[in-house]
Amino acid sequence: MDERELSADETQEKIRAAIAGVEEVILATNGSHGHPNVRTMCLACGNGIDTMWFVTSLESSKIIELIKSSKAAVYIRASGDAEVRLWGTVAILDDHDSRRYVWKDYMKDSFPGGQEDPNMRVLRFDVISGLFAKDGKSGIFTK
């Protein structure tokens, strides 16, 4: 394969461009019985190559999975068949500032109690490393 390596800086630049405007990503966690678990998640706000924010219900199985292991991956199939993979850890947050930071009105459909809904938790994905691949060119970066 005619694969050309991107530098770490080029990789980060490509990832920034690829994820701009993306609203949904795949979030993979360490699931039950040693299997990974995967689902589509809407991005909340302040999303970038350093940090991505999500909200979830306390009833979701991913809460237990993330308590057991905070190690996760985000996968994005961007336009033009570019693939982005980010690895990092997920913090489960319950504080007022985090809730206010991510809150958007449409979330009321899932959390009728608003930003202080006791059933809502904020997930902050902190990126450790990442990979970009497109057209046989790929690169990685580590923070």
Next chain:
Amino acid sequence: MDERELSADETQEKIRAAIAGVEEVILATNGSHGHPNVRTMCLACGNGIDTMWFVTSLESSKIIELIKSSKAAVYIRASGDAEVRLWGTVAILDDHDSRRYVWKDYMKDSFPGGQEDPNMRVLRFDVISGLFAKDGKSGIFTK
């Protein structure tokens, strides 16, 4: 949430319908340093709710991941926002019959040596359990 549970039989039926005609899926493995790893994979042939077949290069990082842990997940975002998750194990196959079973001519782009290309391996994902979710209705099945 107004969630209604599907029976195991209904779940399998819905999954069969949802994955018919699907050509690409998300394959999640247990990756490096305790993080899951995720990529898009083209389905080869004979794919269904029991078994899914893929081909991969011996140079792919997923080979090492699957040698370390055969536990994997397949995720499919089907039409109408239906979500399918399947959990199972992946066997790495190198025998003539498996190679012949999955081979399609377009694979020559990646494996110029044809179905006996020494760089090609066949992956057989054997399903253990699954989940279907759509419009607030969901169900699981276990074999």
